[in-house]
Amino acid sequence: MTTTKDPVIKLANLRMSYGGRQVLNGVDLEVYPGQIIGYIGPNGAGKSTTVKIMLGLVEGYQGEVQVFGQHPGDGDASYMKRIGYVPEIAELYDTLTAREYLTFIGELYGLSTDEAEMRARRMMTEFSLGDVFNSRITTFSKGMKQKVLLISSLLHNPDVLFLDEPLSGLDANSVMVVKEMLALLAAQGKAIFYSSHIMDVVEKISSRIVLLDGGRIVADGSFDELKAQNHEGSLEQIFNQLTGFNEHQDIAGRLVSIVQEV
Numbered sequence: 001m002t003t004t005k006d007p008v009i010k011l012a013n014l015r016m017s018y019g020g021r022q023v024l025n026g027v028d029l030e031v032y033p034g035q036i037i038g039y040i041g042p043n044g045a046g047k048s049t050t051v052k053i054m055l056g057l058v059e060g061y062q063g064e065v066q067v068f069g070q071h072p073g074d075g076d077a078s079y080m081k082r083i084g085y086v087p088e089i090a091e092l093y094d095t096l097t098a099r100e101y102l103t104f105i106g107e108l109y110g111l112s113t114d115e116a117e118m119r120a121r122r123m124m125t126e127f128s129l130g131d132v133f134n135s136r137i138t139t140f141s142k143g144m145k146q147k148v149l150l151i152s153s154l155l156h157n158p159d160v161l162f163l164d165e166p167l168s169g170l171d172a173n174s175v176m177v178v179k180e181m182l183a184l185l186a187a188q189g190k191a192i193f194y195s196s197h198i199m200d201v202v203e204k205i206s207s208r209i210v211l212l213d214g215g216r217i218v219a220d221g222s223f224d225e226l227k228a229q230n231h232e233g234s235l236e237q238i239f240n241q242l243t244g245f246n247e248h249q250d251i252a253g254r255l256v257s258i259v260q261e262v
């Protein structure tokens with residue numbers, strides 16, 4: 001992919017092993033402002049590991065990692081203020097109210113208390129959660145917690161967003177709001193790393209799709225480019241083809257047989 005802008009993220013020959021087992025086998029990737037990267041791959045492909053390395057949460061990798069020209073783990077974490085992160089499994093502080101939690105997160109990202117609280121309140125209201133701003137997060141439904149997480153990743157107006165299954169638990173109306181919001185943010189120059197197993201959403205929202213399999217990038221391009229290269233109709237079919245998976249009917253049949261055995 002060619003562009004005149006500098007990459008916000010650059011990975012070169014990124015490798016990582018856990019206990020002698022290689023989980024990243026040389027990942028090369030440059031991400032540019034305005035891109036929505038659909039970052040996909042089978043379970044265990046290495047998606048979360050890559051993201052955690054970029055966030056400075058995992059060390060011990062080999063190869064080159066640059067985020068806004070900085071190297072994670074070099075002691076200067078100032079680039080983190082330009083990043084928003086929605087993890088797949090979140091450690092929300094359930095005993096706090098949404099106001100307390102979001103104000104705390106906003107302050108961590110360098111906002112004043114008043115600014116963090118005001119921005120959080122306004123975003124909560126837009127997500128129809130204005131009435132529960134002062135309620136404890138422990139009382140929230142899964143979708144409500146997901147909205148709080150999304151808000152927490154956006155409070156400080158980051159330049160790069162890492163989103164892992166960001167639509168998890170959201171109702172159909174909220175899904176439309178978030179998809180539209182991501183498109184608007186990308187149009188303003190934000191780079192968005194969108195990791196999900198929901199292929200039809202990835203297909204629609206991504207300007208570029210990166211498919212990781214076995215710790216390697218096996219496809220990188222727009223959906224139309226991948227379609228032209230693979231002669232398949234949907235991203236789900238391209239995913240199946242590139243990851244060599246064509247056994248879903250056999251496996252489903254065997255599972256149903258087991259279910260029916262008793």
Ligand SMILES: Nc1ncnc2c1ncn2[C@@H]1O[C@H](COP(=O)(O)OP(=O)(O)OP(=O)(O)O)[C@@H](O)[C@H]1O
Pocket residue numbers: 018019023041042043044045046047048049050
């Ligand atoms: N802390 C760890 N210790 C040992 N192995 C790990 C650790 N974290 C991840 N792994 C292994 O690294 C491989 C890649 O894991 P990773 O979580 O990056 O995959 P993923 O692509 O995000 O998968 P999923 O789609 O299931 O979330 C897996 O085989 C996993 O078991």
